Amino acid sequence: MNKSKFIKMLLLGIIAFIPFFMPCPEGLSLVAWRLLGVYFATIVGLILKPYNESIMLFISLSMSAIFITLTPNQVVQAKAVLEGYSDTSVWLVFSAFSLSIAFVHTGLGKRIAYLLIDKLGSTTLRMGYVNVFLELFLAPATPSNTARAGGIVTPIMNSVSVALGSDPVESPKKAGRYLMLNVYMITKTTSYLFLTAMAPNAMAISLMGPILGLDMDYATWFLLASVPGLICLFLTPLILYFIIKPELKKVNNKEIARKGLQELGPIKNSEKILLVIFFLALICWVFGGMLPYKLSAWIVAISAMTSLLVVSVIDWEIFVKNKGAWATLMWYGGIIGLAKVLEKANFFQWLASSLESMLKGVDFGGPYLALAFILICTCLIRYVFASGSAYVVAMVPVFAIVGKFIGAPVELLFIGILFSNAYGGMLTHYTGGPGPIVFACGYNDIPSWWKAGFILVVCSLVVHLTIGVLWWKFLISNALLFGH
Structure with missing residues (x-):
């Protein structure tokens, strides 16, 4: 030491x-x-x-x-500290890693990217939307946005920037600054569109669920995130385009795609099998809860992982070597275990009672303003957290308890905090795993990143607190969500 x-x-x-x-x-x-x-x-x-x-x-x-x-x-008994490893959300995230490993190992992720570049990427702005559609395809099966943005999208967009003559030192504004910053901002948006798009999503549910008395499955998550999330997702490249203003407008996308696809060669059987397993898993994630005998998301994830191993799309040695999957299993199960023993020791109940006494009589201007106050705080505090996981562990339970006792509607509070976990990380280049990878490419400086991040976080907050709240209230009152 x-x-x-x-x-x-x-x-x-x-x-x-x-x-x-x-x-x-x-x-x-x-x-x-x-x-x-x-x-x-x-x-x-x-x-x-x-x-x-x-x-x-x-x-x-x-x-x-x-x-x-x-x-x-x-x-509470000492063995309770290990109960986090039996939490189904831990195994959902761990098993879903197998799909993300397969997308990288087979080259299918790159192939889809180059096909999208061929069809859509004729301008710099349209290249930004290539990133959107690629993330929409990959995010449901990639619980590590670091692997998704850093392992698949960043190398491709970096090579595209170089092919367009945009150098990190001499000509970053030509195209690279826009394209690379777009990679990060898009992945932070898709990270809250799907339950399996970011590992801390399921962890946040596990931490807040006992406090607020709520839970959420895969289909409900996507339904709630769909309207505000898709609006923010499709606005992001356009807003960034006006903030960054790339100098190059036209792109020779056909040549870039041709070279990329030529390097990959003909589509392999492993890629075809992966596509089938991926779509079956996605269908089961979305509709499994509607079956007479409910098919839980973690069962689907483990079945998909088993299928990939059995048909040798990935082999066990490759899976074992993936540090991200095993590290997530270890620390994620551990932190859920710590939270569970605190819950069994009635800590959260005591904290809630204490805060209720402290905040009694405090008027935040009504339920909606109380919700807005909490969500603004969830974003601003990200300036002091260099770790997304540390933020979720430290602040999510606290914001849930405080929000509840200052009068924010519990269901809207639950949803709002879950989604702000992701887009709040847009603020800086260090608040999410993909940030340092994208920043290291050299196209972006800190002032431009922080300016763009602040604008996009404000835009995301506005969308979620207006259209998002209206959409969530509509679903809660008409779709029988959360027991209503």
């Missing part, structure tokens, strides 16, 4: 042990108080990153188990 890691781990240890030297707040169990120290240390650890997320969560789980064991009058 080097000096930097030692100092960070020492700080995290101090945070974790603070509750041992402070009196337990009235109404809170001793075990919940001590576990809270571990939870805060975990959040800080995800930000400081002395070790990667998986190792940090293993440390937190072991410390939580020890703290529970050493605490008298236990209200």
Whole structure:
């Protein structure tokens, strides 16, 4: 352990042990108080990153188990820290990774991109919409937007920028700055269009569900996200086009597509099989909940993963080597486990009661303004979070509880926070996994990125707080959502 890691781990240890030297707040169990120290240390650890997320969560789980064991009058058992790994949302995300691995491994993702470039990409603006349609195709099966934008879309758009004569140093404004920034902003929008488009989506449901008493399946998620999400998605390339103003207007898309497809060669049987499995999974995700015997999304995901392995579209060795899938399983299951033991120790119930007492009588101008206040806060606070996962773990439960007790409509609050998890990350180049990858290509500077990100976040907020709210209220009152 080097000096930097030692100092960070020492700080995290101090945070974790603070509750041992402070009196337990009235109404809170001793075990919940001590576990809270571990939870805060975990959040800080995800930000400081002395070790990667998986190792940090293993440390937190072991410390939580020890703290529970050493605490008298236990209200929760130590083995409860492992219950996160039995959460179905964890396995939904983990299994869906197999589809994203297959899109990269078979080359199908690139093939679809070049076909779209051939048909649509005759101008720089239309090339921006190539990105839109490619993401719409890939997002339902790619729970890592880092893999989607960083592994498939960024290399293609980077090569397109070079082919158009746009150099990161000498001529970034020619086309590259627009095309590369569009990659990030589009993936942050598609990330909330589908439940499986971003790993923290399911995690946010797991963290907020017990607090607000709500849940959401795949079809309901897409139905709620569809109207505001698609509006924002199709506006994004156009708004960026006027903000960035690329110097090159026309694109020789036919030549770019020809070279790309020539490099890939004829379509392979593995690509055809992947297409069939992907569409079957998508159909089952959307309509599985409507069957007499409901087909849960996690069952569909595991079945799709099994099918890909059995027919050798991907083999086990390739799947094992995918660090993103296994890292997500490890840290995601760990953080859900920590949240579950806090829930069993009645921490969230105590926090809700405490906030209710503190906020009693505070007037935020009505339910709608209370909702707007919370959603604006969910976006602005992203300036201080360099990790999307740390933001979700630290702030989503807090915003859910605070929003509930300042009078925001619970269903709209639940939906609004879930979706702002993604588009709030547009603000800076460090608030989402794909950001550093796109930024490293060298076409964008910080001022242009932050300006464009702020404008797009404001536009997204306006759409969600107007058209989005109207759409959600319509669905809730007429489509029997959330038990209405």
